[in-house]
Amino acid sequence: MEISIKGTGFSAKRLERIGDHLSRAYVDNGKIAGCQVAVTRRGHLAYFKSLGQMDRERAKPMREDTIFRIASMTKPITSVALMTLYERGYFQLNDPVHRFIPSWRDHRVWVSGDGEAMKTERPNRPVSMRDMLCHTGGLTYGTVLEALGAPADGHPVTQEYARQQVRRIDGETRDTFVNKLARVPLRYQPGERWMYSLSTDVCGALVEIISGKPLGQFFADEIFGPLKMPDTSFTVPREKLDRFAANYRRGSDKSLKLLEDPEKSVYLKAPSFASGGGGLVSTTADYLRFCEMLRRGGELDGARILGPRTIELMHRNHLKDNKDLTEMAIGGFSETANEGVGFGLGFACTLDSVQSGSIVGSDWYWGGAFSTIFWVDAKEDLAVVLMTQLMPSATFNFRGQLKSIVYAAIED
Numbered sequence: 018m019e020i021s022i023k024g025t026g027f028s029a030k031r032l033e034r035i036g037d038h039l040s041r042a043y044v045d046n047g048k049i050a051g052c053q054v055a056v057t058r059r060g061h062l063a064y065f066k067s068l069g070q071m072d073r074e075r076a077k078p079m080r081e082d083t084i085f086r087i088a089s090m091t092k093p094i095t096s097v098a099l100m101t102l103y104e105r106g107y108f109q110l111n112d113p114v115h116r117f118i119p120s121w122r123d124h125r126v127w128v129s130g131d132g133e134a135m136k137t138e139r140p141n142r143p144v145s146m147r148d149m150l151c152h153t154g155g156l157t158y159g160t161v162l163e164a165l166g167a168p169a170d171g172h173p174v175t176q177e178y179a180r181q182q183v184r185r186i187d188g189e190t191r192d193t194f195v196n197k198l199a200r201v202p203l204r205y206q207p208g209e210r211w212m213y214s215l216s217t218d219v220c221g222a223l224v225e226i227i228s229g230k231p232l233g234q235f236f237a238d239e240i241f242g243p244l245k246m247p248d249t250s251f252t253v254p255r256e257k258l259d260r261f262a263a264n265y266r267r268g269s270d271k272s273l274k275l276l277e278d279p280e281k282s283v284y285l286k287a288p289s290f291a292s293g294g295g296g297l298v299s300t301t302a303d304y305l306r307f308c309e310m311l312r313r314g315g316e317l318d319g320a321r322i323l324g325p326r327t328i329e330l331m332h333r334n335h336l337k338d339n340k341d342l343t344e345m346a347i348g349g350f351s352e353t354a355n356e357g358v359g360f361g362l363g364f365a366c367t368l369d370s371v372q373s374g375s376i377v378g379s380d381w382y383w384g385g386a387f388s389t390i391f392w393v394d395a396k397e398d399l400a401v402v403l404m405t406q407l408m409p410s411a412t413f414n415f416r417g418q419l420k421s422i423v424y425a426a427i428e429d
């Protein structure tokens with residue numbers, strides 16, 4: 018990747034603090050095996066650095082074209098995919114999901130109790146398409162987040178997810194998944210709260226149902242092909258295996274432990290259920306092109322994915338009464354802090370830099386369970402991607418630290 022600092026308004030010397038910090042704080046002491054970071058401004062790649070190893074066990078250094086599991090950084094791609102169908106008139110944001118998934122007509126909302134003694138009520142309104150994009154529909158993550166390092170949740174609704182075996186693993190299908198979700202009660206009345214959830218997996222199912230295409234094919238045709246993102250997929254082909262990073266977890270003794278050997282990975286074969294909420298792999302270069310498309314208002318190098326007004330709508334705060342997540346969120350596990358942060362159609366968005374403790378208040382972003390992060394800031398003409406492979410993602414505050422360094426390097 019060719020770096021060009023001229024015209025970016027960055028201090029090259031100050032940007033070098035990124036590599037210095039990541040090396041000193043994380044790579045040299047073995048807290049992570051390695052990482053890769055890219056920063057663009059005004060359409061120019063101002064900074065790109067590969068640090069450490071992509072596979073510690075095989076002593077393979079981080080490559081420029083390393084392939085990473087991006088987990089929940091799949092969600093913004095799925096949200097963009099669904100909004101391309103919105104732009105074609107297939108649905109409106111306030112339309113009920115049951116237009117496309119009939120079994121959702123019978124949803125109930127949890128009130129109290131559990132098991133056979135559980136009390137439920139009818140929703141005040143149907144779960145909407147906006148709810149699925151915003152995580153405000155009453156869905157939860159069931160027991161999925163426990164596998165990602167979240168504390169166990171003994172809530173009665175979570176127990177129902179387990180009883181109905183709501184999951185997104187191999188063996189599940191789109192139809193079994195959405196119909197199981199029709200049978201579990203909503204955690205809260207639609208639109209009244211926010212909870213990180215399986216909603217974006219439902220968005221992926223909706224893309225398939227509306228378009229008539231498998232999700233991976235829709236992504237390839239409508240996003241990855243036009244944007245020239247050749248390494249972003251639900252699988253890693255055998256011919257690219259030598260570029261696939263190992264995945265690690267932080268042990269209870271704070272040491273780094275191998276979680277998934279790339280040569281034995283589940284990503285080597287196509288899944289029965291394409292998870293729109295967390296199933297993709299990608300490279301830094303590919304995901305940066307996706308971010309640049311967002312920053313430029315939906316277009317990159319002549320390929321228009323969405324209109325600029327749609328992009329603007331997506332990163333506005335859609336939470337009720339323009340509240341932030343401190344007022345709306347249930348549960349403590351997601352890829353964002355709550356203070357001064359809202360949520361749009363697939364992205365968190367900083368509403369107040371003072372409340373969020375951030376150096377900037379005009380970005381939108383998300384992250385993934387393997388500690389990957391990105392953000393886009395159209396006001397500053399900026400995009401940043403960090404790739405690494407460490408679970409759980411809440412181990413280190415890469416986002417906050419990188420923001421401090423990156424924005425402090427802007428001199429214009």
